[in-house]
Amino acid sequence: MxxxxxxxxxxxxxxxxxxxxxxxxxxxxxxxxxxxxxxxxxxxxxxxxxxxxxxxxxxxxxxxxxxxxxxxxxxxxxxxxxxxxxxxxxxxxxxxxxxxxxxxxxxxxxxxxxxxxxxxxxxxxxxxxxxxxxxxxxxxxxxxxxxxxxxxxxxxxxxxxxxxxxxxxxxxxxxxxxxxxxxxxxxxxxxxxxxxxxxxxxxxxxxxxxxxxxxxxxxxxxxxxxxxxxxxxxxxxxxxxxxxxxxxxxxxxxxxxxxxxxxxxxxxxxxxxxxxxxxxxxxxxxxxxxxxxxxxxxxxxxxxxxxxxxxxxxxxxxxxxxxxxxxxxxxxxxxxxxxxxxxxxxxxxxxxDTEPQQLDAPNARDIDHLSGSVQFDDACFEYEPGRPVLHNINFTVEPGQMIALVGETGSGKSTIIKLISKFYLPTSGQILLDGIPTHDITSASLAQHLGIVLQNNFLFTGTVMDNIRVARHDATDEQVIDAVRRLDCLDLLEALPLGLRADVGERGGNLSLGQRQLVCFARAMLADPAILILDEATSSVDTITEARIQRSLARLLAGRTSFVVAHRLSTIRHADRVIVLRDGNLAEAGTHAQLLTRGGIYAGLYRQFVKSGI
Structure with missing residues (x-):
């Protein structure tokens, strides 16, 4: 060790x-x-x-x-x-x-x-x-x-x-x-x-x-x-x-x-x-x-x-x-x-006196560029000693690929996201980005190449534009508006009483769930990350709005490595590879069609998706 x-x-x-x-x-x-x-x-x-x-x-x-x-x-x-x-x-x-x-x-x-x-x-x-x-x-x-x-x-x-x-x-x-x-x-x-x-x-x-x-x-x-x-x-x-x-x-x-x-x-x-x-x-x-x-x-x-x-x-x-x-x-x-x-x-x-956890190795270095290659090398993780939640995870993602993480609640999907984001380091094994272990990359420089949209993303008190600008504090108003326009949701946010100048309220209370999610997508668009993480990001968006966002996401995801935790078939079907997790283990991996053909765990989950209409 x-x-x-x-x-x-x-x-x-x-x-x-x-x-x-x-x-x-x-x-x-x-x-x-x-x-x-x-x-x-x-x-x-x-x-x-x-x-x-x-x-x-x-x-x-x-x-x-x-x-x-x-x-x-x-x-x-x-x-x-x-x-x-x-x-x-x-x-x-x-x-x-x-x-x-x-x-x-x-x-x-x-x-x-x-x-x-x-x-x-x-x-x-x-x-x-x-x-x-x-x-x-x-x-x-x-x-x-x-x-x-x-x-x-x-x-x-x-x-x-x-x-x-x-x-x-x-x-x-x-x-x-x-x-x-x-x-x-x-x-x-x-x-x-x-x-x-x-x-x-x-x-x-x-x-x-x-x-x-x-x-x-x-x-x-x-x-x-x-x-x-x-x-x-x-x-x-x-x-x-x-x-x-x-x-x-x-x-x-x-x-x-x-x-x-x-x-x-x-x-x-x-x-x-x-x-x-x-x-x-x-x-x-x-x-x-x-x-x-x-x-x-x-x-x-x-x-x-x-x-x-x-x-x-x-x-x-x-x-x-x-x-x-x-x-x-x-x-x-x-x-x-x-x-x-x-x-x-x-x-x-x-x-x-609670010392900050040193996630960076003493010789950790800044990275100026990240192509998006991700490798899990026999990675294990446990939140509490003696209670592992991930067991010897191994997979490799090529730059630009879209990976869908699928599994029942508690299977380890969100933990994998946290490890990629370097919120935690693996208990054993390692995670490599462009062949570099994450603990050898400074957290500050890595964050500049990551974009994260969570299911319940947090909005700070301020305007819509202020919250989008969280991704790049030095971005101009024009750059913020351009990011929203590229996401194809400018008309939806401009429909607010003051448009992008509207006050979101405490924890985004003045916006609907869908509007909050749009702000978070725009934030990710403005960040222009090499690796994009979507954790059930469209769960709060209605079907019509999601259809619009899916087209915008296609442009956003193009040329980027992305990890998508999703329960909707509309998202999973477009993935280059689907990784199925069960009880902290990598149970299956392949394309949507390949996994259906195998008739394994994913096929069973697919039948549940179809039955529930998602």
């Missing part, structure tokens, strides 16, 4: 493991590495970030100074009844308070700006990364989970950068500055308060693990709700056709109830956690009054002192203690937000 194929299998296993971790994430402990990695997103904005840090440190210093200045005014000019001192003290206090307000304003503005820039970069990175992920990832990941990574999880990370980090720095600054001032004023009284810190540590630690698990469960349940919502909206026609509204509503209600239950649990924990922090804060103020009274009566703890000195210390401590213990409450609130941010970061980084 080649090194490149080993790399591919390793990537496949990594995708499977990472998808499993989506379910196991709520059991993983928080990692400090997530914080460090999140911090790296601020590096492109180092000037803004560093300015914000300076503002944050200034903010952390100013509030304790306000409390200290207020205490000094009360114990100085006010106690001495010095009117002039009181006036100057009031001016100084007003100036410091105004400066504090200005600092607060810039702290908020700069943090918002930094958070939004980080969110902008993060969402762009997620989107670009999603474009590179292999089909296997999308086959194993629900759409709602992907949307959640881009929305709620990315938003929680923004809050982590914008609010948690810098608010925490401010609150810690308040604590340390207030502690330094109090220790300088009366070390004994400060130590009497500080020994109570283990109580707060115990309270925080007790709730920490519980809140961590609850927040992860909230994120996981929200992903399930989002995934189900996206699926339900996409399949609403099926839901209403089979009158499953009540059943689906009941299933969704169970998911919402589960999500609500986790929120209730989080509210219960917070309802105990935050009041305990508040009670501790009030308890510490009570200690100040108690110990302060003893100091006033007996002198300081460490050394005898006058009652006046002890009284001054109590006044200072009364204003500074809230700045020492008060941040603990704010930090408790920020900790709740931080848990959500960490859970979101864990999920987003899991997505970003």
């Amino acid at each position: 080649s090194a490149s194929r080993l790399d591919i299998e390793t990537a496949d296993r990594a995708i499977t493991r990472r998808t499993s971790r989506e379910q196991e994430a709520k059991h993983r402990p928080l990692d400090l590495g997530l914080i460090r990695r999140l911090w790296t997103y601020t590096e492109p904005y180092a000037t803004l970030r560093n300015t914000l840090i300076v503002v944050v440190l200034t903010r952390a210093l100013t509030l304790p100074l306000v409390a200290w200045l207020l205490s000094s005014i009360l114990l100085g000019p006010v106690q001495a009844k010095d009117v002039q001192g009181i006036i100057w003290g009031a001016v100084e206090f007003a100036a410091l308070a105004a400066f504090t307000a200005v600092v607060f304003r810039y702290r908020m503005m700069l943090s918002l700006r930094l958070g939004e820039r980080v969110l902008h970069d993060l969402r762009n990175e997620i989107f670009v990364h999603l474009q590179k992920l292999p089909m296997r990832f999308y086959d194993t990941t629900k759409l709602g989970r992907i949307i959640s990574r881009m929305t709620s999880d990315a938003e929680s990370m923004r809050q982590g950068v914008q609010d948690v980090l810098f608010v925490t720095l401010v609150q810690l600054g308040h604590m340390f500055v207030a502690a330094a001032i109090m220790a300088w004023i009366d070390l004994g009284l400060f130590l009497a308060l500080a020994v109570m810190a283990p109580i707060l540590w115990f309270v925080v630690q007790f709730f920490r693990s519980r809140l961590t698990n609850v927040y992860r469960q909230i994120q996981e349940s929200f992903s399930r709700v989002t995934a189900t919502l996206a699926e339900s909206v996409s399949g609403v026609r099926v839901t209403q056709s089979f009158v499953r509204q009540d059943v689906n509503a009941e299933l969704f209600a169970q998911l919402v109830e589960d999500h609500s239950r986790h929120h209730h649990r989080e509210a219960q924990l917070r309802g105990v956690f935050l009041p305990l922090l508040e009670l501790n804060n009030q308890f510490f103020i009570a200690l100040i009054l108690a110990f302060g009274a003893l100091q006033i009566l007996r002198g300081t703890f460490l050394a005898p002192g006058s009652p006046e000195v002890a009284y001054d210390a109590v006044v200072y401590f009364f204003f500074l203690t809230p700045l020492f213990f008060g941040p603990v409450i704010a930090l408790g609130r920020q900790y709740n937000i931080a848990l959500a941010a960490m859970a979101g970061a864990e999920r987003v980084f899991n997505l970003l």
Whole structure:
């Protein structure tokens, strides 16, 4: 087995493991590495970030100074009844308070700006990364989970950068500055308060693990709700056709109830956690009054002192203690937000760490020309290890030939199409285009020589012309119109209210199924590919329109290698060769007439075609 194929299998296993971790994430402990990695997103904005840090440190210093200045005014000019001192003290206090307000304003503005820039970069990175992920990832990941990574999880990370980090720095600054001032004023009284810190540590630690698990469960349940919502909206026609509204509503209600239950649990924990922090804060103020009274009566703890000195210390401590213990409450609130941010970061980084499957060999080369020769050389494939869907497929297609792939549902027709398109590589064996193994051809250059029209081709939001131009983004309007004209369906598309300028709507909802298919045919015509793949491409087109398209397809297919997955005899009869698949094996191959003569599997399918009138 080649090194490149080993790399591919390793990537496949990594995708499977990472998808499993989506379910196991709520059991993983928080990692400090997530914080460090999140911090790296601020590096492109180092000037803004560093300015914000300076503002944050200034903010952390100013509030304790306000409390200290207020205490000094009360114990100085006010106690001495010095009117002039009181006036100057009031001016100084007003100036410091105004400066504090200005600092607060810039702290908020700069943090918002930094958070939004980080969110902008993060969402762009997620989107670009999603474009590179292999089909296997999308086959194993629900759409709602992907949307959640881009929305709620990315938003929680923004809050982590914008609010948690810098608010925490401010609150810690308040604590340390207030502690330094109090220790300088009366070390004994400060130590009497500080020994109570283990109580707060115990309270925080007790709730920490519980809140961590609850927040992860909230994120996981929200992903399930989002995934189900996206699926339900996409399949609403099926839901209403089979009158499953009540059943689906009941299933969704169970998911919402589960999500609500986790929120209730989080509210219960917070309802105990935050009041305990508040009670501790009030308890510490009570200690100040108690110990302060003893100091006033007996002198300081460490050394005898006058009652006046002890009284001054109590006044200072009364204003500074809230700045020492008060941040603990704010930090408790920020900790709740931080848990959500960490859970979101864990999920987003899991997505970003899903490495794109390397379908190209290290020495893969671009191809400028492709004649259209295709060879399956003992090719096998399995979506899941140990469950093969193709077994030793061997056939060769000459340039310009039209190949019809026929077989019952699940026989492997669409898998062969995916292998030719290089959405996947064979598990063993190889597929050669013009004698070159597909893994030795760069995917980007190969895509330029392929045209694909699927049964349910996707239309993007925009106009008809925009959707045709998907095949060649640099095509002019005249080239688009010419492609539609060569397809002989210009009159059908110009019949739309705005012609080729008509808005197709979300997922092509403003067009009929037949009109959508015509747009996809025109897209393939504009691409001018060497190999054309049609996967039941005319199944959504009415008989009259199909008759017109068949003539146009004859011109489109001329000189090109084409693979057609079809259930209509009108398509199969024109094929140069029919390949019949059964249970992942190549059962028969030959022309329509040859296979009928043999009286084998195809002949039986033909009789079914004739009986059903297709």
